[in-house]
Amino acid sequence: MMRTIEVLLVIIIITSAFIVSSFYAVLPQPRRISPLNLRRIALSTLQTLDVNYALSETVFKDISDSAWAQLQIAISACLPPNIVYNLTVYEVQSGGETELYRYINSFSNAADLGIQSDASSYLVASSNVTFHVTPEKIGAHGGGGTLYILNCSDANGWWITGYTAQSLAADLYNLLSPYFQATIMVQNTAQLRQIMDGNKISSLPQENVTNAVVINTFGECVPIPQVYCQGYERQNEGYYSGVAYPYTRYCYTLGQKTRINNWTWVSIVGYPLYYVSNTVVFANQQNDWGIYGMQKTYQGGINAFLQGLDNRNPFQYDETGITGNPGVVYLSPEAKYYCNYYGIYPSPYQTSTRALSTSILDYHLNVTLYVFNQVGNYIPGAVYLHVFQGDTKITGALLALGLTRTPDIRLTALGLLSYYKPRLYRSEYTASGTSRLVVLQLGQVGGI
Amino acid sequence: MAGSTIDHLVSVTVFIGALLLFISLFNQSLQTAISYQQHRNLAAKCSDLLDGMLLTPGIPSDWGKSNCTPTGFGLQDPEFTQYKLSPFSLMRLMSSSGTPLYYDPTKSYYSNITMGFGNFLLVPYALAINYSTTAKLLGVNNTYGFQLTIKPVITVSITETHAANPLILNMEVVGTGFPLSNATVSWCFLKINEKGDQSSPSYTSFFSTTYTDEDGYASLTVDNVDLNDSYALIAYAHISGLIGIGYHERITGYKRYVIPLVDSFEDKRVLLAHSYDVHNQGPPESSVFYNATFVMLTEDFTLREMPMETATGKIVYGHGTQKTYQNLTIPTYNPGILIISYQSNNEYGFVLMPWGISSMAFPVVFGHDPFGQEWVATDMRQVIVNGIAYQATLALWSLEGYQVIG
Numbered sequence: 001m002m003r004t005i006e007v008l009l010v011i012i013i014i015t016s017a018f019i020v021s022s023f024y025a026v027l028p029q030p031r032r033i034s035p036l037n038l039r040r041i042a043l044s045t046l047q048t049l050d051v052n053y054a055l056s057e058t059v060f061k062d063i064s065d066s067a068w069a070q071l072q073i074a075i076s077a078c079l080p081p082n083i084v085y086n087l088t089v090y091e092v093q094s095g096g097e098t099e100l101y102r103y104i105n106s107f108s109n110a111a112d113l114g115i116q117s118d119a120s121s122y123l124v125a126s127s128n129v130t131f132h133v134t135p136e137k138i139g140a141h142g143g144g145g146t147l148y149i150l151n152c153s154d155a156n157g158w159w160i161t162g163y164t165a166q167s168l169a170a171d172l173y174n175l176l177s178p179y180f181q182a183t184i185m186v187q188n189t190a191q192l193r194q195i196m197d198g199n200k201i202s203s204l205p206q207e208n209v210t211n212a213v214v215i216n217t218f219g220e221c222v223p224i225p226q227v228y229c230q231g232y233e234r235q236n237e238g239y240y241s242g243v244a245y246p247y248t249r250y251c252y253t254l255g256q257k258t259r260i261n262n263w264t265w266v267s268i269v270g271y272p273l274y275y276v277s278n279t280v281v282f283a284n285q286q287n288d289w290g291i292y293g294m295q296k297t298y299q300g301g302i303n304a305f306l307q308g309l310d311n312r313n314p315f316q317y318d319e320t321g322i323t324g325n326p327g328v329v330y331l332s333p334e335a336k337y338y339c340n341y342y343g344i345y346p347s348p349y350q351t352s353t354r355a356l357s358t359s360i361l362d363y364h365l366n367v368t369l370y371v372f373n374q375v376g377n378y379i380p381g382a383v384y385l386h387v388f389q390g391d392t393k394i395t396g397a398l399l400a401l402g403l404t405r406t407p408d409i410r411l412t413a414l415g416l417l418s419y420y421k422p423r424l425y426r427s428e429y430t431a432s433g434t435s436r437l438v439v440l441q442l443g444q445v446g447g448i
Numbered sequence: 449m450a451g452s453t454i455d456h457l458v459s460v461t462v463f464i465g466a467l468l469l470f471i472s473l474f475n476q477s478l479q480t481a482i483s484y485q486q487h488r489n490l491a492a493k494c495s496d497l498l499d500g501m502l503l504t505p506g507i508p509s510d511w512g513k514s515n516c517t518p519t520g521f522g523l524q525d526p527e528f529t530q531y532k533l534s535p536f537s538l539m540r541l542m543s544s545s546g547t548p549l550y551y552d553p554t555k556s557y558y559s560n561i562t563m564g565f566g567n568f569l570l571v572p573y574a575l576a577i578n579y580s581t582t583a584k585l586l587g588v589n590n591t592y593g594f595q596l597t598i599k600p601v602i603t604v605s606i607t608e609t610h611a612a613n614p615l616i617l618n619m620e621v622v623g624t625g626f627p628l629s630n631a632t633v634s635w636c637f638l639k640i641n642e643k644g645d646q647s648s649p650s651y652t653s654f655f656s657t658t659y660t661d662e663d664g665y666a667s668l669t670v671d672n673v674d675l676n677d678s679y680a681l682i683a684y685a686h687i688s689g690l691i692g693i694g695y696h697e698r699i700t701g702y703k704r705y706v707i708p709l710v711d712s713f714e715d716k717r718v719l720l721a722h723s724y725d726v727h728n729q730g731p732p733e734s735s736v737f738y739n740a741t742f743v744m745l746t747e748d749f750t751l752r753e754m755p756m757e758t759a760t761g762k763i764v765y766g767h768g769t770q771k772t773y774q775n776l777t778i779p780t781y782n783p784g785i786l787i788i789s790y791q792s793n794n795e796y797g798f799v800l801m802p803w804g805i806s807s808m809a810f811p812v813v814f815g816h817d818p819f820g821q822e823w824v825a826t827d828m829r830q831v832i833v834n835g836i837a838y839q840a841t842l843a844l845w846s847l848e849g850y851q852v853i854g
Contacts, residue, residue: 003459034491044830054689074688077623
């Protein structure tokens, strides 16, 4: 009998345990099991209402304005009947205000928000707010940071039809000067000689010839200082007699200077270094197309430049063509990304008739950025870094855009910015009276 | 001794019986709890999957504008962020609502979204993205079933209340939860210019604006429209960022008409087929003369026409090996409406086809039917398709069972 009583006691204990555990193990209501994601619905509703900035306009209007009633109609219309809402608008305070948010207006379509609710907030800015962007300066955390734009008054350009080198230089200055520590216009070929010699040409303390960027705005032509011309003191560094195009030697010197000073040399359009120009020395020579002040270097110019960049001694005259005509080319994914980042929007496809061949990579060049997608063995636009074999140090760079005329200098700016990637610091838009916070709280009604 | 033995026997029997009873009871509670957990997991999966579809453009990002099969599924418009969907990616989803249509000259079946007579969207199976491909791309093949419904938030219904001159049309504008009162309704009226037999008809259009009343109704009167005139009306209702579209046609030529079939997204090519070639395949019938125009909605809710090549012509049916359809190239990837006015034996009409699903606020139902499933989780989002407000709803269910029977 005793055993039976014990068993009964055990049963009572287990029953108690079951009842107690059942009491605590309350199963949730079905609605909580499979809920609508009210937070995301609220956010997507606010985004829908702001598709044409209608929400942004309305919340800055006086609360007696009929736009508030229209907003309420729109919210009621776009939410399912079993979802109730409360929309509240706050003004974002700033400065010395004690409150972070100040209540502006609120409306709802129900007394309460049912058994379950969730909310999303959406920050809108007044349409009369001006935003500021402060770019990081290239070279601020290291060497360089100087941009030289060739603006030589004693040279002529080619393949920049419709522009002058000076007008392009002015546009490039406006586009790129915010991103560099010092932006300096090289006003004549004498100043070009100075920087080639490693000397400063301005009184700016930030000017640094080493690691600078040099943009040749003269298209397929490059200015040549007088001293490098035939009959002048540095003739041996600019003139190579006995060949069809003797001024290719100057391009070799330019390549050497690019390597020695670790410049980034920028060719904005066409066949790089196809002519040299000095309107004083070559006053009576024209380029077969009626443009005076020029001497052709032909296809050997870029070959000579690359030889100098790669420190190949001695200079070998070579006029072998190294470009191709891939036709329509497209911006690379990286360049497209930076279009949005920097707000520069050239046409995503261009025509390339002077794309450099991949064979130039033999000059110890590495492509660090494709501005345009490679087409077969041709690279329509890219930044090449020169690094000697077995070394890690960069010794010069080349940005070459082998596009047909006329040039779009936005592509040059895009290529440089995509390469250097200066950050943009956008100003916060929390100035008093310019930002409002819209909070949409949703709840479900009906059923359990 | 005997009493003790009986005591043991009774107690052990009662104990074992009670133990089995409690195991059964506890197991039932556990089974219910596990089932609840799995349902909750299904709801979370549904929300995640819906966001995954709506917040990524897929791979490649412009697959909606090409003929390729994507290697990653997503419906977001690649040119925007947030819940903005590509009107062309949605066009390429194989509709599970309409009956597929077979067109013999191309030997192809077409996914069918037809919103009443004269409002066609037919996409060849070869270009439409089907359910099984999508399930594989989403990683839910054989584990979850789903149905994605994308329907416009605002519905604009148009009915004739007076068919003779002057024509009076009534519009009802409602949202998913409430009538759209005091909304602005901008409308475009297109009327056929009858030019007689053997010629392609042209049309004249004009625009106006009206407003809905407290119940979401609006009425408009158009003069100089007789009972025998063919016309089309396209109406845009808008209030505080919400935009809805409605359309209505009156035609006199129901027998022979033009059916537009999308042929290539990449080349923006549409085939214009003779209705007899699609539905009847009987003895030879009269040709249909057509005049096609492509219009886009402007910011002030008027329609801007974009010029097209070979916009007029005739479609011959039943002449042996003669070509039985015409090609048309849409001039742009901007969403718009292909308006085709047609005439056959002096019977006239309009056919409309959206280029980009949102141009005529067509709904999309994609996936399997959830009817009969044990437990279906649903979630929804408000989305924008080229400026038009839509609601995206995903129904999701498990295909693996729950396996908690103890």
